Amino acid sequence: MTLAVLSTGVLTTVQDRGRRGLAHLGVPRAGALDAPAAALANRLVGNHPDAAVLEVTLGGLSFRAGTGLWIAVTGAPAPVRVAGRARGVQRPEWVPAGAVVTLDPPAIGVRSYVAVSGGIAVPPVLGSRATDTLAWVGPPRVAPGDRLPLGGATEPRPLDTPPVRRPGELRLHPGPRADWFAPAALDRLTATTWRVEPASDRIGLRLAGPPLPRSREGELASEGMVLGAVQVPPSGQPIVFLADHPPTGGYPVIAVVEEADLWRCAQARPGEPIRFTTTG
Known part of the structure; x- marks a missing residue:
């Protein structure tokens, strides 16, 4: 089979x-x-x-x-x-x-x-x-x-009403390195309509927009990264880490995307808009 x-x-x-x-x-x-x-x-x-x-x-x-x-x-x-x-x-x-x-x-x-x-x-x-x-x-x-x-044969289970999925904003949990950014950086992150970059892949969703301002120079020592982390490299352009992201990283993470919203990142095409909102 x-x-x-x-x-x-x-x-x-x-x-x-x-x-x-x-x-x-x-x-x-x-x-x-x-x-x-x-x-x-x-x-x-x-x-x-x-x-x-x-x-x-x-x-x-x-x-x-x-x-x-x-x-x-x-x-x-x-x-x-x-x-x-x-x-x-x-x-x-x-x-x-x-x-x-x-x-x-x-x-x-x-x-x-x-x-x-x-x-x-x-x-x-x-x-x-x-x-x-x-x-x-x-x-x-x-x-x-x-x-x-293939594995052993199974029988189908059709659904009367398949779930309807609608686009929406990506919910954010602020931190853990918000102190590395200027006070207005998180507001800029949520107020901006970002555009998906062609370089996006299974590792991360790369976004283009106004750079997020830092409050510190230099970089962190490498630390653990989680699924949905919004990492900000020196360019100031955020990257949302997806399923194949590296386990560690040295750029500060300004926020983490709610895991239930990450499917939207999987379906976002280059040039399409992405918006964020904070939870709570």
């Missing part, structure tokens, strides 16, 4: 819920950038929450099913075709044995998630099947010609 990969677009990786608890060993968390979308895809095909899915950046994935199976596509709404026929997203779809599945580029969003019944059963590394694009821990990026093994 395998998927024969024909094309992969810009970047396709295997992802699950990530390898938590290993930052003290220098191992990033990894895992799906849009965690709610990946969880929904697994739920739709009846998979265990820990099952691995395919994270597809801006479409371009195609594969041939070696056996009949259920799939579900969530996240960025990439047009789906099975054997040349259009199929839906956010619902289970049956794929006959030998049929080719194709994801075209989505009109909005960046990352789509493909769950298949049984999950992608590549060998786990340090307890996870997630691909880390910073240190390349876990399986390599998916490439044309790969044959991806």
